[in-house]
Amino acid sequence: MARAAVLGRLNWRLGEVVELIDETPRVRSIVLDVPEWPGHRAGQHVDVRLTAEDGYQAQRSYSIASAPDDERLMLTVELLADGEVSPYLVEELRAGDVLELRGPIGGFFVWDASVTGPLLLIAGSSGIVPLMAMLRHRAAVASREAARLIYSSRSWQEVIFRDELGELAAGSEGVEVIHTLTRTQPPDWQGFSGRIDAQMLKETAFAPGTMPNAYICGPTSFVEAAGRALVLLGHDPKRIKTERFGPTGG
Amino acid sequence: MAHISRGFRGKPREITDESRLPPGQYVVDGFPVLSAGPTPYTSLEEWTFSIQGEVSEPKTWSWEEFRALPSESIRTDIHCVTKWSKLDTSWEGISIDTLLEDVDHDATHVLAFCDGGYTTNVPLEDLVDGKAWIAFEYDGDALEPEHGGPARLLVPHLYFWKSAKWIRGLSLMDHDEPGFWETYGYHIYGDPWREQRYSGD
Numbered sequence: 001m002a003r004a005a006v007l008g009r010l011n012w013r014l015g016e017v018v019e020l021i022d023e024t025p026r027v028r029s030i031v032l033d034v035p036e037w038p039g040h041r042a043g044q045h046v047d048v049r050l051t052a053e054d055g056y057q058a059q060r061s062y063s064i065a066s067a068p069d070d071e072r073l074m075l076t077v078e079l080l081a082d083g084e085v086s087p088y089l090v091e092e093l094r095a096g097d098v099l100e101l102r103g104p105i106g107g108f109f110v111w112d113a114s115v116t117g118p119l120l121l122i123a124g125s126s127g128i129v130p131l132m133a134m135l136r137h138r139a140a141v142a143s144r145e146a147a148r149l150i151y152s153s154r155s156w157q158e159v160i161f162r163d164e165l166g167e168l169a170a171g172s173e174g175v176e177v178i179h180t181l182t183r184t185q186p187p188d189w190q191g192f193s194g195r196i197d198a199q200m201l202k203e204t205a206f207a208p209g210t211m212p213n214a215y216i217c218g219p220t221s222f223v224e225a226a227g228r229a230l231v232l233l234g235h236d237p238k239r240i241k242t243e244r245f246g247p248t249g250g
Numbered sequence: 251m252a253h254i255s256r257g258f259r260g261k262p263r264e265i266t267d268e269s270r271l272p273p274g275q276y277v278v279d280g281f282p283v284l285s286a287g288p289t290p291y292t293s294l295e296e297w298t299f300s301i302q303g304e305v306s307e308p309k310t311w312s313w314e315e316f317r318a319l320p321s322e323s324i325r326t327d328i329h330c331v332t333k334w335s336k337l338d339t340s341w342e343g344i345s346i347d348t349l350l351e352d353v354d355h356d357a358t359h360v361l362a363f364c365d366g367g368y369t370t371n372v373p374l375e376d377l378v379d380g381k382a383w384i385a386f387e388y389d390g391d392a393l394e395p396e397h398g399g400p401a402r403l404l405v406p407h408l409y410f411w412k413s414a415k416w417i418r419g420l421s422l423m424d425h426d427e428p429g430f431w432e433t434y435g436y437h438i439y440g441d442p443w444r445e446q447r448y449s450g451d
Contacts, residue, residue: 009448009449009450009451010448010449010450010451012252014253047447049252049274050255050258050260051252051253051254051255051258052254052255052258052259052260053254053259055252056259056260057252057274058258058260058276059274059333060333061332061333084260084261084276088255088257088258092257092258097255097256098253099255100252100253100255105435105448106434106435107433107434107435108286108430108431108434109286216288220282220283220396223283224283224289224396227287227288227289228288228289228291230288231288237287237288237290237366238287238367240287240288241286241287242285242286242287242288244282244283244284244285
């Protein structure tokens with residue numbers, strides 16, 4: 001197992017907001033120009049720190065959505081109703097503002113082309129973000145490992161990166177995207193409905209015998225259910241990596 | 251010098267006793283979960299707890315033997331490296347002092363080992379003299395698997411990743427050795443009051 005090099009202290013740096021993209025009504029991508037960004041691996045996150053005029057500070061962690069190969073750093077943030085940092089990032093931040101951040105953080109929930117075996121990605125709502133970095137990196141390096149994303153969203157309107165995922169799936173690069181919608185479905189919906197469970201994963205995930213590397217990201221209950229289902233289906237727990245987006249994360 | 255974030259005021263701050271909140275933390279009411287892989291489900295019949303490593307005689311308890319040891323009620327604040335803190339959590343657990351009572355050793359450090367292959371390192375002095383427990387109840391109920399049940403380490407004065415879930419034993423060592431998250435860039439010691447989140451902090 002590749003171990004991340006332990007680098008020196010992670011210093012706070014400043015990044016300028018160059019673009020803001022509304023992905024869904026509650027989710028926004030923040031594209032940053034971070035001078036001397038040290039680079040990252042797909043799946044890692046950063047800490048963002050906000051400081052009020054009276055000196056009060058709040059920090060939260062956000063996954064990186066951009067590939068290591070991309071020119072700019074992209075964070076994709078979901079607005080949490082009771083949040084403190086996410087409302088600022090989603091509703092207040094403007095192009096030209098400067099954000100304080102440090103990272104990249106986390107050397108375990110990462111994927112690059114040196115990882116052999118099919119890539120099995122299981123996302124719940126904004127848990128797609130670090131997995132999107134993996135898909136973008138896979139495309140950038142033209143990896144030949146098969147990739148399959150099983151992505152649970154509440155509704156079609158709330159599917160983050162919907163168009164880009166559609167393009168990836170329509171291409172000939174070996175990416176499959178399977179959606180399930182848990183609350184409402186469009187009238188002509190052909191995909192899955194309801195929460196991800198063992199039966200759905202049996203139908204949609206790579207078989208355990210193909211030795212896929214599974215990455216699961218989403219809210220805690222989602223990750224618990226998907227992880228347990230994969231283990232029940234015979235997947236090796238050592239090939240399942242998890243990352244949780246708690247409702248208190250932001 | 252921190253950069254002032256234009257237009258950021260933060261939430262109204264009133265209740266929290268600042269002296270209880272380490273730098274960079276915020277208080278939550280829920281109990282978020284963080285772990286690297288799927289939750290293991292070990293039956294109590296198979297479960298054991300061991301003290302091993304640099305000891306004259308390794309010790310192992312079955313679940314029944316372990317639960318027959320005297321336990322303590324603990325009320326404490328906990329601080330996760332992902333920034334949340336939870337105040338006044340209540341636990342029931344067995345003090346590490348109790349587990350080490352009859353163990354002859356010259357160890358300076360401990361590597362806690364767990365189901366799922368997770369490990370974490372802690373200096374021995376941070377585990378003794380009433381500073382750490384093997385907890386098996388949270389808030390009056392058996393500890394749930396997603397929170398580390400049947401039993402987890404509880405070292406509340408360090409960041410909560412040190413309170414290893416699904417613990418199965420302690421390996422006593424005469425040297426320090428990074429555990430799981432510590433090899434992935436997290437701090438070797440993890441004192442929340444000195445904000446030792448990542449390597450080099």
